[in-house]
Amino acid sequence: MEHVVIIGNGISGITAARHIRKQSDCKITVISGETDHFFSRTALMYVYMGHMKFEHTKPYEDWFWEKNRIELKRAWVKTVDFEEKKLYFRLPNDTDDKEAKVGGSISYDKLILALGSTPNKFGWKGQNLKGVQGLYSYQDLESLEEITPQIKKAVIVGGGLIGVELAEMLHSKEIDVTFLVRESSFWNAVMPPEESVFISRHIKENHINLKFSSELDEIIGDENGQVKAIRTKSGEEIECQFVGLTVGVSPNIGLLKVPQGNMIGREKPAFVLGVGGIKLNRGILVNEYLETNIPDVYAVGDCVEHENPQVGRKNIEQIWYTGRIMGETVARTICGKPTKYQPGIFFNSAKFFDIEYQTYGQVPAELPVDTKTFYWEHSSGRICVRINYQADSAERRPKAVTGVNTFGIRMRHEVWDEWISSGKSIEYVLENLPKANFDPEFFKQYEKEILEKYNAETGSSLTLKSKKGLFSKIF
Amino acid sequence: MLQKLGLFIFLAAFMLFVGTLGMNNYTLTNEILEKNFKEDALLDAKIELASMVDQNYSNSYTFTAELSEGINQLNKVYNAQQAWDKKIYEDTILTIVKSSANGYLVDNKGIMFLLTFGLAIFGALLFIIPEAQKPAGIKNNGIYFNPAMTRKWLGIGIGTFLILFYIALYFKPQYIANWTMLVDPVSKLINGGEASRWFMYGFLYTISVLVMGIRYIIKYRHSKYQIFRTLSIMFFQTCIAFILPEIMSNLNLPSADLKNMWPLDYSFFFNYRIDKLLASGAFGIFLLVWGIVLFVVGVPVMVYFFGKRWYCSWVCGCGGLAETLGDPFRQLSNKSLKAWKIERYLIYGVLAFAIIMTIGVLYTYFTGSYNLLGFIPTESLKSSYGFLIGSIFSGVVGTGFYPLMGNRVWCRFGCPLAAYLGIIQRFKSKFRITTNGGQCISCGNCSTHCEMGIDVRAYAQKGQDIVRSSCVGCGVCSAVCPRGVLNLENAETGTRVMIAPDVLLGNLMEK
Ligand SMILES: Cc1cc2nc3c(=O)[nH]c(=O)nc-3n(C[C@H](O)[C@H](O)[C@H](O)COP(=O)(O)OP(=O)(O)OC[C@H]3O[C@@H](n4cnc5c(N)ncnc54)[C@H](O)[C@@H]3O)c2cc1C
Ligand code: SF4
Ligand code: SF4
Numbered sequence: 001m002e003h004v005v006i007i008g009n010g011i012s013g014i015t016a017a018r019h020i021r022k023q024s025d026c027k028i029t030v031i032s033g034e035t036d037h038f039f040s041r042t043a044l045m046y047v048y049m050g051h052m053k054f055e056h057t058k059p060y061e062d063w064f065w066e067k068n069r070i071e072l073k074r075a076w077v078k079t080v081d082f083e084e085k086k087l088y089f090r091l092p093n094d095t096d097d098k099e100a101k102v103g104g105s106i107s108y109d110k111l112i113l114a115l116g117s118t119p120n121k122f123g124w125k126g127q128n129l130k131g132v133q134g135l136y137s138y139q140d141l142e143s144l145e146e147i148t149p150q151i152k153k154a155v156i157v158g159g160g161l162i163g164v165e166l167a168e169m170l171h172s173k174e175i176d177v178t179f180l181v182r183e184s185s186f187w188n189a190v191m192p193p194e195e196s197v198f199i200s201r202h203i204k205e206n207h208i209n210l211k212f213s214s215e216l217d218e219i220i221g222d223e224n225g226q227v228k229a230i231r232t233k234s235g236e237e238i239e240c241q242f243v244g245l246t247v248g249v250s251p252n253i254g255l256l257k258v259p260q261g262n263m264i265g266r267e268k269p270a271f272v273l274g275v276g277g278i279k280l281n282r283g284i285l286v287n288e289y290l291e292t293n294i295p296d297v298y299a300v301g302d303c304v305e306h307e308n309p310q311v312g313r314k315n316i317e318q319i320w321y322t323g324r325i326m327g328e329t330v331a332r333t334i335c336g337k338p339t340k341y342q343p344g345i346f347f348n349s350a351k352f353f354d355i356e357y358q359t360y361g362q363v364p365a366e367l368p369v370d371t372k373t374f375y376w377e378h379s380s381g382r383i384c385v386r387i388n389y390q391a392d393s394a395e396r397r398p399k400a401v402t403g404v405n406t407f408g409i410r411m412r413h414e415v416w417d418e419w420i421s422s423g424k425s426i427e428y429v430l431e432n433l434p435k436a437n438f439d440p441e442f443f444k445q446y447e448k449e450i451l452e453k454y455n456a457e458t459g460s461s462l463t464l465k466s467k468k469g470l471f472s473k474i475f
Numbered sequence: 476m477l478q479k480l481g482l483f484i485f486l487a488a489f490m491l492f493v494g495t496l497g498m499n500n501y502t503l504t505n506e507i508l509e510k511n512f513k514e515d516a517l518l519d520a521k522i523e524l525a526s527m528v529d530q531n532y533s534n535s536y537t538f539t540a541e542l543s544e545g546i547n548q549l550n551k552v553y554n555a556q557q558a559w560d561k562k563i564y565e566d567t568i569l570t571i572v573k574s575s576a577n578g579y580l581v582d583n584k585g586i587m588f589l590l591t592f593g594l595a596i597f598g599a600l601l602f603i604i605p606e607a608q609k610p611a612g613i614k615n616n617g618i619y620f621n622p623a624m625t626r627k628w629l630g631i632g633i634g635t636f637l638i639l640f641y642i643a644l645y646f647k648p649q650y651i652a653n654w655t656m657l658v659d660p661v662s663k664l665i666n667g668g669e670a671s672r673w674f675m676y677g678f679l680y681t682i683s684v685l686v687m688g689i690r691y692i693i694k695y696r697h698s699k700y701q702i703f704r705t706l707s708i709m710f711f712q713t714c715i716a717f718i719l720p721e722i723m724s725n726l727n728l729p730s731a732d733l734k735n736m737w738p739l740d741y742s743f744f745f746n747y748r749i750d751k752l753l754a755s756g757a758f759g760i761f762l763l764v765w766g767i768v769l770f771v772v773g774v775p776v777m778v779y780f781f782g783k784r785w786y787c788s789w790v791c792g793c794g795g796l797a798e799t800l801g802d803p804f805r806q807l808s809n810k811s812l813k814a815w816k817i818e819r820y821l822i823y824g825v826l827a828f829a830i831i832m833t834i835g836v837l838y839t840y841f842t843g844s845y846n847l848l849g850f851i852p853t854e855s856l857k858s859s860y861g862f863l864i865g866s867i868f869s870g871v872v873g874t875g876f877y878p879l880m881g882n883r884v885w886c887r888f889g890c891p892l893a894a895y896l897g898i899i900q901r902f903k904s905k906f907r908i909t910t911n912g913g914q915c916i917s918c919g920n921c922s923t924h925c926e927m928g929i930d931v932r933a934y935a936q937k938g939q940d941i942v943r944s945s946c947v948g949c950g951v952c953s954a955v956c957p958r959g960v961l962n963l964e965n966a967e968t969g970t971r972v973m974i975a976p977d978v979l980l981g982n983l984m985e986k
Contacts, residue, residue, distance in 0.1 A: 011917070040916065040919055042917070043917075043918035043920070046615075046918065046919075046920060049615070049617070050615070050617040050619040050620045051615040051616070051920065051923070051955075052619065052919060053619050058919075059917045059919065059932060059936060061811060061812065172616045172617070206610065320916045320917070321913050321916075321979075321981055324979070325979075325981065325982045328979075328984070329982070329984055332984070339984050341984075342982065342983040344980075345981075347912070347913065347914065347981060349916075350958075351957040351958070353612070354610050354611065355612075356957065356959050358914070358959060410911070410959035412912075413911045413912025413913060413914055414912050417981070438911055438959060440699075440700045440950060440954070440962060440963065441699075441963065441964075442699035442700050442703055443700070444699070469964075
């Protein structure tokens with residue numbers, strides 16, 4: 001019986017395992033050093049804030065794995081011998097991989113690398129002090145929980161989504177949070193200016209001390225090796241007992257760079273580019289079929305770098321659902337039905353304290369040429385919508401909508417996916433916007449106000465043509 | 476600060492409330508006995524209770540226990556004589572205890588009412604209302620660190636209190652006679668008489684729904700669905716369940732909770748109730764017809780259009796208490812597959828029990844025979860249903876277990892009406908919870924906070940609609956979802972996505 005081994009029990013590895021099981025009878029082993037069972041990384045913040053317990057983050061009950069004959073192994077893989085098709089485990093006490101010995105091995109016929117990411121650290125002075133950490137793994141949550149009682153003031157470095165989550169988490173424990181953001185406005189490398197200002201305002205509303213255009217220079221420790229302050233590039237010192245480093249994540253490929261040396265008796269690191277080694281760049285390089293350069297070795301999820309990403313997609317996308325889709329896709333390929341990784345129209349969502357955010361299609365920070373934009377913000381300052389569309393002059397699909405950002409209004413994925421992929425015009429979309437409304441019943445609707453603003457700006461006289469409701473009434 | 480003060484006031488008032496149970500002195504007199512015993516039993520009572528008469532008791536427990544013991548002895552004798560009609564029931568004991576009481580509480584019911592109920596309400600509101608200053612949105616912070624909401628000592632304490640309360644209320648009301656006294660002033664105001672235990676219970680229930688309803692509205696004030704739903708619950712409990720029946724009986728009409736229906740209202744077809752309705756003319760007939768139309772026509776039609784939520788989380792009193800008083804405990808419902816299995820056995824079991832019991836009761840009513848099919852004793856069916864389901868399950872377990880098993884223990888495992896509504900919701904309804912394409916991040920907020928123990932995430936992450944007979948449409952899963960994935964909707968029955976799509980939206984690989 002063929003043995004499929006998967007390293008990583010995150011969403012991508014587990015989805016692959018589940019779908020392989022659906023289609024095949026082969027032996028499946030999932031290995032992870034982090035936790036015994038698959039859990040939802042995205043919910044770490046809710047565990048910390050007391051909305052749920054860790055066990056609630058597990059999407060499947062513990063009996064599920066045995067019932068579906070998916071073997072779980074809790075261990076860290078130390079190195080992979082791609083020639084012998086063998087994995088070697090780390091000894092339990094070997095935390096830094098300095099140890100040459102390995103703790104057992106396991107053979108595979110097919111290998112899926114689903115290694116996830118690691119938080120970035122940019123070599124700051126003091127970045128390894130006690131009280132300095134990122135937020136990625138279960139272990140990060142544990143160590144954060146452990147030091148929380150000692151934290152009065154915290155500094156978060158790096159303004160991305162995980163940074164905001166960390167700010168909200170610390171804030172929920174009544175900790176004073178200072179947020180260092182290198183840019184001049186929050187997340188403005190990703191968000192258009194209005195949205196960036198909009199989110200910044202909401203973060204401040206929640207009593208987070210947002211410091212723009214400030215960069216970390218050094219983290220200062222006390223005599224016990226515990227952080228006591230940070231210094232910014234402009235020389236400002238900020239006292240704190242905790243520093244959260246949330247300056248992005250990178251594919252977790254360290255394992256593949258470990259020299260195998262006397263570990264497995266071969267003087268060759270696993271990643272030698274060229275013959276016998278796996279091709280790496282920032283991530284593990286894969287083709288459309290999620291195959292690496294080595295036969296029978298695949299990679300999925302956060303650790304992947306696509307050699308030829310689809311139009312509208314980045315080569316590295318560290319998102320929950322892309323991991324899921326890669327898992328679904330690779331399962332088919334492994335089960336004898338070679339299938340290309342084909343994510344559709346981009347979408348994503350997040351929540352900034354109390355404000356939910358969704359996006360469909362492309363809404364880059366800077367407006368691309370030949371693209372126009374329409375932005376509406378409610379007077380409360382807590383709801384806004386932006387729709388990008390092709391200029392009249394565009395060669396292909398003039399006026400077609402290309403993307404939407406929505407804050408404080410939930411929208412229907414299905415509807416936007418259809419509108420964007422079929423190139424519906426901005427007028428059509430605005431006239432039918434209620435169809436996309438996914439807010440709960442009785443919520444106030446703003447489509448009329450949105451449309452009126454567009455009419456006023458463009459001198460058109462569009463009117464609403466449809467009602468909020470299920471998609472059955474739509475197509 | 477204000478909140479701490481509120482909590483303190485509430486706790487003080489609560490302690491005083493418990494303390495009132497021991498507050499009075501008691502003297503049993505012959506007049507009291509004469510008033511409360513039927514002539515043929517009076518002499519027995521006078522002899523049996525002779526040692527108590529005209530004695531002053533300063534300890535309410537000793538008095539009540541001694542009195543209960545004496546009456547127990549009498550009942551034993553009557554049982555042996557098969558003199559059923561002479562038997563003395565709890566309500567009589569309760570009245571005797573009440574009439575024998577004297578002391579500060581008896582003379583100052585109004586003041587004591589204000590110091591207990593009044594201050595408790597005031598303190599609770601002081602604790603609750605300042606929450607409105609925080610920005611609107613889901614604020615579940617710290618739920619799992621709170622000893623009341625996680626089956627820790629405080630939760631167990633609250634559960635124990637509730638269980639004892641229900642046991643006393645149903646089976647030994649004489650021990651909580653002083654609590655009925657506290658609400659006498661309210662009872663006088665509304666119906667001119669002294670408060671029965673059921674009036675006291677109804678009042679406490681309504682107050683709980685109102686005060687905790689305010690808490691709920693503040694907590695979920697970003698959602699109009701939640702606000703409207705809670706206002707509806709508060710309205711139905713206060714006006715339809717509590718006040719209207721009082722007005723009806725003031726008008727000498729048969730009183731009824733117009734929104735309650737069979738089989739939840741399991742005694743609807745009991746002979747004494749049917750007789751009473753038939754005897755009270757047109758209005759009685761109206762009530763009878765209304766009660767039948769409600770469950771024969773009202774339920775299927777309304778569930779078809781809106782799902783069972785129209786009743787369970789907008790109208791029902793049990794649901795109302797669960798959604799308000801019980802909201803802090805909603806996360807304690809068990810989400811495992813095993814619990815779901817047990818749920819189905821239990822709830823349909825109770826429904827079957829209710830149906831058989833009612834058939835038996837009606838059979839007896841129409842034929843006069845006490846044996847259904849010749850071997851099922853209808854009277855014991857009736858009394859065991861009343862005891863096991865009506866009192867123990869719905870009251871003692873149903874509410875007493877809030878802090879242990881979540882706020883919908885009764886609705887999920889026991890309510891025969893919920894079972895009936897659920898069958899229709901599952902098979903013939905426009906209602907479903909839609910999932911939003913591929914947006915789910917499997918975080919588990921929805922499942923954690925679903926009071927019915929539905930593993931919402933299991934559906935959402937597969938892109939399948941949630942169509943479950945148990946879903947009461949509280950809308951909390953949708954409210955707590957941080958990614959806007961869930962929406963309660965009504966549309967053509969055929970559009971419900973009952974089977975998970977092979978490939979979720981967002982993946983263009985061929986299906
Ligand atoms: C706090 C936080 C919030 C997030 N919120 C969102 C969100 O809202 N929306 C969204 O789309 N995305 C979000 N993400 C990103 C999302 O969680 C990731 O994209 C996703 O989890 C990646 O899944 P994966 O399966 O590729 O990798 P992972 O989930 O990282 O799984 C990889 C697993 O492999 C294990 N592993 C690695 N190396 C080895 C080894 N050598 N031996 C054994 N085991 C090994 C790791 O320990 C880990 O358990 C969030 C991430 C974080 C950290
Ligand atoms: S599924 Fe949602 S709406 Fe239904 S009972 Fe559970 S939380 Fe309430
Ligand atoms: S709360 Fe929302 S995102 Fe989280 S698991 Fe449920 S449906 Fe998915």
